[in-house]
Amino acid sequence: MSSRERVLGRVRRALAGLPADPVPYEEAVARAYLRQHGERSPERTVELLAENLADYRALVHRCTAGELPAVLAGLLAARGARTVLVPPGLDPGWLAASDAERVADRAESTPAELDRVDSVVTGCALAVAETGTLVLDGSADQGRRRITLVPDHHVCVVRVPDQVVASVPLALERLDPTRPLTWISGPSATSDIELDRVEGVHGPRTLEVVLVGESR
């Protein structure tokens, strides 16, 4: 007997004594919890996102679409970034004002090569206001998972208010499970040493978020 049959057989025997259960799954599970916590205007939801991101030590900036190239150039320069990783589908206009050298993420680039890059700039799939979370889904403006992981400085651009959802339930609804998803809430952190929080163990130590909207 294969282990598959053995394990499934044990499961079935363990459940054998139970009465029939004809209730379909969606009825059996009470979903009395909230879809989101509280009513907010779209502006207020964006503010909440900014507050929660900052609370988790991300650096938050706000600007209009027209200001974005200057803002990104400023962030990279302030960081002293000489090289910047660029996902294949990033709007080329975004980095038009920066003189940092563009590094493309090619399939054959090794992790060690990525490790030598100073910064990475990406878009996102969406952001969750109540938890201060950015979600990346590997789309062309976000690139492969590893490019936002290995460099020490990640700048993520969020279009507000369209890309902002209030809550985790509303986020999952909009995401495609077949894509590789990375949820990011603040920079890498550890509390393993006497519960003192330290930013940056393996992921980027600095996370900057630019909220881009029509108005500031």
Next chain:
Amino acid sequence: MNGTFLGMPAFPEAAREAVRDERLRGNLRHATHTIRAKRAAAVAEVSDWAELREAGRRIKDHTLRHLDRHLLRLEESVTAAGGTVHWAADAAEANRIVTALVRATGESEVVKVKSMATQEIGLNEALEAAGIRAYETDLAELIVQLGDDRPSHILVPAIHRNRAEIRDVFRSEMAAWGRPAPEDLTDSPAALAEAARLHLREKFLRAKVGISGANFMVAETGTLVVVESEGNGRMCLTLPETLISVVGIEKTVPTWRDLEVFLQTLPRSSTAERMNPYTSLWTGTADGDGPRAFHLVLLDNGRTDTLADEVGRQALRCIRCSACLNVCPVYERAGGHAYGSVYPGPIGAILSPQLRGTASGIDASLPFASSLCGACYEVCPVAIDIPEVLVHLRERVVQGGPATREGTKVVLRPAKGHAAERAAMRAARWAFGRPGVLRTGQRLAARTRRLHPRTLPGPGRAWTATRELPPVPAEPFRDWWERTDGGRNEGDAPQDPEETK
């Protein structure tokens, strides 16, 4: 003794050692109280906590009720997404599968994400025996591995170590495992984290095989979820060419939508955060992004035996948040090592004796490692009635009865030579020697019983029986109160009554 718990003394003896260790108790007390307070605040932030908890309980119960169906669906969707599914009935089989998979890659080292399932099966030791070196990459697990130590907490495995000890371990051990610690390493947490970053980075960048567990597996879509903070998880899940995930069958949830419950309750219960810094979700393999080969090893190892127990099966709802550890007065004093299992604290006291059976001294004593105060039940985000299961298991140890072992129904006899009663008496004596523990237990036991009337009278009797046995503590309560500042400073533990006999 890294990772192995064989030959552990039973809980009361191990706990007695632990409570004598002042530094350990100081570290533990600080840690559990800090997390406890933060967690309460994080939970208070969401007004629908009770509803989320109820939904979590029902999702897990329904999954367990139809586990065969959900496992088949999971297998189908993981396979359709490009993964390969393996089934392991026990630890030895899981280790054989993983070892063979690593061998097939031709590699002799792997990087690991913190995973309790792989600790439970002793995977690192099995790989080592096959000439494969496994590197733990979670900071706390690294501290434990370098120190040839055992984890003592689910979430913060090195909770028992302070910064000076960690620095010493890094200084003396890192060189033997790869990049040495910097010459001038101080004990500041930032410096220690930086040393770990440098040490592990060289491993991540060259790793070809990653090994992980998973917090959840979605049957409907074949998606696996890993929740973490440091980014070591993301490194292991995305940089290697081959990814092997070893996951207990009970980690299944039926639908994508179910994640909306657990991604809200797990971080708040666990690290007291609105959301942990990193959550990775992947479905099979993705073109050009992440590992080219993905293997899922579905682990039974006692879970189906636990499933067969109608009272005890609720332990399989556990999402390993560790909230129950942080509120447990017994854990706070005894520490995680005393439980002699990878699952410490209240959840360990009910899960380990079910996964492993109660044949050994340590497993027979675990159901008694509690004051039955009920605090663990109150914080549990999936509402596992830990006191109810404890009482049920106590009854089984003392009186024997039907159980399932390795898929076969057996009738357990009361433990030979009244070993069980001895274990129970010792645990009770241990509690009686520590009025703080006992007080909490007595104050809340009545309330717990009221909540669960169906556990009476039989199991209730088992508890009252143990309460009458111990002798009066050597030190009068009033003296103890004075000396320890009302229990706040129990550093020099009261004399053990057993030794004064």
